[in-house]
Structures are given as C-alpha cells and as structure tokens.
Amino acid sequence: xxxxxxxxxxxxxxxxxxxxxxxxxxxxxxxxxxxxxxxxxxxxxxxxxxxxxxxxxxxxxxxxxxxxxxxxxxxxxxxxxxxxxxxxxxxxxxxxxxxxxxxxxxxxxxxxxxxxxxxxxxxxxxxxxxxxxxxxxxxxxxxxxxxxxxxxxxxxxxxxxxxxxxxxxxxxxxxxx
Ligand SMILES: [Zn+2]
Numbered sequence: 001x002x003x004x005x006x007x008x009x010x011x012x013x014x015x016x017x018x019x020x021x022x023x024x025x026x027x028x029x030x031x032x033x034x035x036x037x038x039x040x041x042x043x044x045x046x047x048x049x050x051x052x053x054x055x056x057x058x059x060x061x062x063x064x065x066x067x068x069x070x071x072x073x074x075x076x077x078x079x080x081x082x083x084x085x086x087x088x089x090x091x092x093x094x095x096x097x098x099x100x101x102x103x104x105x106x107x108x109x110x111x112x113x114x115x116x117x118x119x120x121x122x123x124x125x126x127x128x129x130x131x132x133x134x135x136x137x138x139x140x141x142x143x144x145x146x147x148x149x150x151x152x153x154x155x156x157x158x159x160x161x162x163x164x165x166x167x168x169x170x171x172x173x174x175x176x177x
Contacts, residue, residue, distance in 0.1 A: 005120065006150040007139040018116040019154050021045070021094045026118060026157040029096055030164070032056035039128070039165040042069035043093040044077045044112070046149075052091060053077040060171055070095050070103040074110045087111030096158050097124045098151055101133025108145065115142070117151040118158035127162045131174035 021043065029041040038057030045051055054073035059065060066067065070093060077091065078084055092114040098121040099107060107115060121132040139149045166172070 002152050005152045007143040008148050010150050022118045025162040036061050044073050045092050047090050058132040071106045085111045104138050116147040120154045129172045
C-alpha cells in the first residue's frame with residue numbers, strides 16, 4: 001500500500017474514484033505515447049463525474065514548451081466552458097504524474113479546486129531524467145488557497161509507463177541544456 005500524499009481530508013470514495021480514473025489514464029497514456037505524445041496525460045472532471053477535457057503532453061508535436069498535459073487540459077476546459085475562471089465549476093484535475101513547476105502555476109490561476117496525481121515528481125525525475133522544476137511545499141500553498149491536492153495514487157502503474165517511454169528512446173527535455 002502506498003502512502004497517499006494529501007493536504008487535507010480525502011474520503012475513501014474520493015480516493016477510490018481517483019484511483020479508478022488514474023489507472024485508466026495510465027493505460028490510455030501508452031496509446032498517446034505511441035502516437036507521439038509526451039509521457040503525461042491529464043483529465044478534468046466536474047463534481048458529477050462528467051469529463052470536461054482530456055489531453056496529453058504535446059510539447060514536441062506542437063513545438064510549444066508550455067503544452068504540458070495539465071496546461072492543455074485547462075486550456076481545453078476554459079475554451080469549452082467559455083471562461084478564464086474555472087472556480088465556479090468546482091472542477092477536479094487528474095494527472096498521471098505530479099504537476100511540474102509551470103503546471104502548478106497554471107492550475108493555481110485556473111481555479112481548479114481539486115488535484116489528484118499518480119507518480120510523485122521525485123520518481124518521475126529518477127525514472128526519466130526530466131527536470132520537474134524547483135520549490136517545495138506546493139501542497140501547503142494550495143491548501144492555503146482552498147485547493148485539495150492528493151497524490152502518489154497507484155504510482156506503480158505510472159512508473160511502468162514512464163520506464164517504457166525511456167526504454168523506447170523517446171525525447172527527454174529539461175531546463176538545463
Ligand atoms: Zn508541467
């Protein structure tokens with residue numbers, strides 16, 4: 001059993017739901033990678049469980065450094081709901097790995113209210129060589145702003161996908177060059 005990382009109370013039902021969604025995303029991510037996406041997939045749902053948006057990392061495919069999965073999913077949700085402020089919609093973001101430095105900012109400004117992630121950044125960096133950025137304590141900062149964050153959910157499934165990405169010789173990019 002993995003230790004769940006969380007910044008607030010999370011129910012067994014919420015965790016079960018998140019595990020179900022994240023396992024499904026990890027599986028779907030394999031197909032995305034085979035089609036040229038980076039090794040991260042994010043989905044946004046509303047409180048009733050309706051899927052609002054779902055996108056993979058498309059940095060290489062779109063030649064755009066900010067096209068991380070979370071940023072893409074937020075953009076798609078805002079376009080769909082025709083708003084720059086998702087807060088009134090009480091949305092939940094699920095992502096296969098812990099958000100990087102840029103995406104933490106993106107999530108914060110989007111108005112997303114709950115964040116659930118699979119593989120913690122430390123493991124992402126160990127497995128892939130990606131650089132997830134700097135700064136610690138983001139979960140506490142999110143808590144101060146009323147955003148629930150919960151992670152290390154079914155991490156083995158995500159670690160397997162990341163390892164397969166590396167083994168396939170796919171692109172690793174980072175701030176230090
Ligand atoms: Zn990111």
